[in-house]
Amino acid sequence: MIHFQNVTKDYDNQTAIKDISFSVAKGEMIFLTGPSGSGKTTLLKLIYLAEEPDNGAITIAGIETSQLKESGIPYVRRNIGIVFQDFRLLENRTVFENIALALRIRGVRERETKIRVYDALKTVNLRHKSDSYPKTLSGGEQQRVVIARAIVSEPAILLADEPTGNLDPDTAAGVVRIFKDIHAKGTTILVATHNRELYRNTGKRVLRLDSGNLVGEALG
Ligand SMILES: Nc1ncnc2c1ncn2[C@@H]1O[C@H](COP(=O)(O)OP(=O)(O)OP(=O)(O)O)[C@@H](O)[C@H]1O
Ligand SMILES: [Mg+2]
Numbered sequence: 001m002i003h004f005q006n007v008t009k010d011y012d013n014q015t016a017i018k019d020i021s022f023s024v025a026k027g028e029m030i031f032l033t034g035p036s037g038s039g040k041t042t043l044l045k046l047i048y049l050a051e052e053p054d055n056g057a058i059t060i061a062g063i064e065t066s067q068l069k070e071s072g073i074p075y076v077r078r079n080i081g082i083v084f085q086d087f088r089l090l091e092n093r094t095v096f097e098n099i100a101l102a103l104r105i106r107g108v109r110e111r112e113t114k115i116r117v118y119d120a121l122k123t124v125n126l127r128h129k130s131d132s133y134p135k136t137l138s139g140g141e142q143q144r145v146v147i148a149r150a151i152v153s154e155p156a157i158l159l160a161d162e163p164t165g166n167l168d169p170d171t172a173a174g175v176v177r178i179f180k181d182i183h184a185k186g187t188t189i190l191v192a193t194h195n196r197e198l199y200r201n202t203g204k205r206v207l208r209l210d211s212g213n214l215v216g217e218a219l220g
Helices: 038-048 070-077 095-105 112-125 141-151 169-184
Strands: 001-012 014-024 030-032 055-060 080-083 156-163 188-191 205-210 214-220
Touching: 001 038, 014 038, 014 055, 014 214, 030 038, 030 169, 038 055, 038 188, 080 141, 095 112, 095 141, 095 169, 112 169, 112 205, 141 156, 141 169, 156 169, 169 188
Parallel strands: 030 188, 030 205, 080 156, 156 188
Antiparallel strands: 001 014, 001 055, 205 214
């Protein structure tokens, strides 16, 4: 589903990702870990086509990304749901509207939009908050809305960047359960995290980055 072949990414005069190769199979759930600044977010951004590699090849769902024209990028992104820190909720829209937006852009009809938004809200246990505004929700609730927004379009791939940052252990465990449910439905999931608790005893692959190098792989 995702394939990196000798990928390097430089920012200015700094290398964020160094000659990395790995593959993620369709339907796999995989974790990325490593110290602050090791390149986790950069790696997710490369998959989302928010950054371009300076060297090497990235293939997403069979598409070699260097072959894509600008106009092809949205088509690849349609397959990808993201839970990123710098992709916040819109404050002047309700929870329902925040989640519905992705479907509206795609021209999904109102009736189906309603069904799918409520379904996504049910998955994250926030059906009762559909008419609330983000500001009135707790941090954990907002994070679950962000997850509902990422999954409402049923993407083949879900990318999550430190999805449990700032959450208490119980709420974090809830987020992990949601990911497991989504994974059980066949979604390919990549989770970048410092939090060992997220992958401990999962039996899933854990890739470790350090200074942009892929320095190890273990099972959680
Ligand atoms: N937009 C940018 N411009 C310049 N340098 C950047 C940019 N984004 C990241 N970097 C640098 O690239 C390196 C990797 O950053 P990245 O954000 O991928 O690390 P990370 O593993 O996600 O760290 P954290 O755990 O703190 O989120 C860091 O040294 C960072 O300073
Ligand atoms: Mg990061």
